[in-house]
Amino acid sequence: MKKIILIILVIIFIGVEGCAEKNNSPVSVKISSMPSEAQVYFDQEFKGYTPLNIDATKTKHRLIILKNGYSALKTDINISNKHSFNFTLESIPVEKNIECGRIINTSFPVNQPIFSLDTIFSLDNKFIFADCYYKPERLYIRCIDLNSYDELWRFEIKAESNLDTLDNTRMALIDNLLYVYTYHYSGKAFLPYLYILDTNGKLVLKEKLPFSTHMPDKDVVILVDQNIVTNPNPNKASLNCYSLKEHKVVWQKEIKVGVVVTRIFGNALYAFSINGNFIRIHKINKFTGEILSVKGFPEIRNFQRSEGGLLIAVPLAIVNGRVFFSPDEKNIYCVGLESMEILYKCDTGIYFYSVDVKDNLFFVTGSGKTIAIDVNNGKIEGTYKAEFSGSSIAVVDRKVFIGVAGDKIHCFNINGKEIEFPYSPNMFGGSFVDLEITNNTLIAHAVNRATGEAKDYLYVFDLETNETVFSLEDIGSFHIVKSLLIVIPLTEPEKKIIFIDLGKFSKYQ
Template identity: 25%
Template sequence: TSPVGFTVSITSKPTGASVFVNDEYEGITPREVSLKKGIYRFIVIKDNYISQRKDVEITENTSLNFELKKPKIKGTLNSISFEELKGGITFNELFISHRGNEIVCISLVTGKELWRKNFDSATNFMLVNDTLYLENQKRAEATETSPRKVIEEIFAVNPYNGEIIMKENIEIIPDEKNTIIQFDGVNEGIAFFKEFVLMFGGIPNKIYLKAYFLKSHKLLYDKKFNSYPVNTPIFGDHLYLFGSSDNHLMIYKVNKFTGDVISQMNFTEIPCCMLNIIPEKLNVSGEKIVLKASNPEALTYVIDLEKQKILFKSKGNFNVQNEQYLITFDEYDSENIVSIEVIDLLSMVRRSLIAYDLTKENKEIYPLLVTFPVYDSQNRRIFTFINDKMFCFNEKGKEMPIPEIFKNSYRYLLSLSPTDRPYIYIDPHSSVTILRRDEGQQRVFVFDSKTFEPIFVTSSAGLIIENSLLLFNVVVKGDPSQNLLDKGVLTIIDLEEFIGK
């Protein structure tokens, strides 16, 4: 055996791939490295190709070639933007979104645009009972011959082909005493049901709640409340309106068919300025909401509306992941402690409580920026970034070691700087996870969150939607021949390509 070691020649097709040997970056293919006798792990990664790994015992001079393959592409689109995809809804493997006056529908099976239509400034849309409803509000000021009025344009659309099933104009005119709120307040909203449309809005402590039958335009009811118009959660046959009484939270439970108040709940321990209530309906068992109140501590609450009780409260911001897990996050504790809590909203069982001391980190890098944590329910782990360093915790709050291959590959392949804040997305049905860098050059890095093995990297912005990875503006800087697409804005890849590769 040579005292220096054996020569290992590493090539790839195509060339120009990044080489990692036993976790260390070794350069770009074609590449020669000198290794002593032993077993080594070789991983080769190139933009827009699925990575390859080989475990090889080196006992002599060796040549290794990696045939890299591009992932199977469901489809591509030239006529949609990243902003459109961030604000859409999914339905039976369809993705529906809007930009300005246009509504666009994409098949997440074929990756094809199914239809795109202009609905004359339709601003809100909602899917109810296999029907897509769109709403646009037009105002008409009073004249000598006609009073001030508001016209609500309502469209019912077949989500599969964009065909307009119904178009309605609902005219709303204040009464002579102007007691009907004139739609000039804040946080106005609209909800659609099979036979009628519900409208709510107004100004603090004076809101309206109106219901109209579609087709007949018959006014079902017209109610007023001393509460505040927010995103009104609706469960079954009733809805909830939020208000304040003596500077604490008050919630009305209302029959959506009659507008009658069923009950009134007072939560004296939740002080709030109603301008800052942020409720979020939870699609879990029971009638639960999460809200962040505007008290000085900025506490997050989970409230059971059926039992009229507070189930949970915590400091800091919150996020609801996969419609089941509540993640609360307090970044700037007075003791320099990052606090992370994970609650299973189905059982209201705390899955994890983490407290991490920021003083352990490099004090020369300021400020310390913490990315909002995400919960990997498949592997029961919590991920977050502090500046450009990723952390992984188990459910008991213990920091877990991250393999060097992952540390080296994500830093290099994402081109992270200490002040970058990557976004983390986890597919709830697998261990596939993506990191997304938005600042400067956009990058997406896909890895297996169970093994931390790199899978795929590309220059793009990206999202995970319905078991598909959606990538935008996929390019390789300075080398157009290596682009994932010859042309186009959006690429849709099946996540099955990356599972168990």
């Protein structure tokens, strides 16, 4: 009798198990969207484009549908008796579109310690940018209120004649004054001009300069004269200083140096050159031209000539009053500008080709790795198995995001352990241009060549879930003010600047 009961129980168990397996077997699920041709991510895995049929088990799944120009549709779906799902995508909510001409958007990576040369700024909920129009040639410095999106003011700069053009415009924001540098080109010569505006767009000063500058400063314009084209091995440099207060050249000086690189920090002009084969620094009073000190650093030696054959000491960066050099693209030396002493040396352990400074961390990349170094003490904080290019690296909450050319965005903890980041786009021969983080949101600018033609895209990710919020195409660059994303168009005419409030996107749907 016991044997009969046991056999019956076994038969029942096998039958139940078989039914369970049959009920949980994959079924065909149709995913559709309006508009179609949207990307489908099913349980973090890219499946294809809508309309799409996929096989899935009868349980709960995470579904994300993405299309450029639309908010990501993010939802959990239960597959039981329903095997077909159709979704309507919503356009990205845009606060304002502002018509513009050709937005001048060139940053000059001169590693300035205090000021930077750019053509886009934000100040006290105001957005200031340089907007160029042709025929006739004219340039507008425009200011937009970021609360009402109304134009508060615009300042017009016209070419000196109808035959002239405006070129190489840069701006610097110094002590709440806007310094606008531009060239008037007559076809024969470049004539440098400086316009100083207050934050209400009123002209404080217009000055035709005797020479141009790449170093913005509120007091002086300094020219370094070395003809390295005809003489790649010079032994001297002529310095000329024009005072913006006295409106004249106030001093001229000749110093014995090789190819020289100069930077202004505080009240001093620093001239970096190579003496023999090691670094030498001149510290010069920017007001008087008096040489305050000259010091050589035999420890920082064995520099290699550039591709143009120049022996040149270009700083990797200037951060917090410290200048960084690498003679061999492996070891980094940190020199205090005030003390004129070596503060530390860091052996990165790799040969690097690109550097970036973010969040008081000095990043170098090469040999398939990226190294993070504490700017203050030279300690290596982490090593990451990914290379960045340009400014395609971002840091938040001890997490490092690296956009890898031809690949995707990789995420690591500060110590180097990789964290899954499943929704990153793959560049397929393209590259990431810039990564920035605001309010736990990652914004990535990338150039994708998947179709053979280079196209610029913007991808926005919620870092609480690592899921995509939305994406845009045909963008030139972007700017972030708190939770406001300002998208700058490409340089073609009749474009519009787009203002998007990231705070209005729900974190999880």
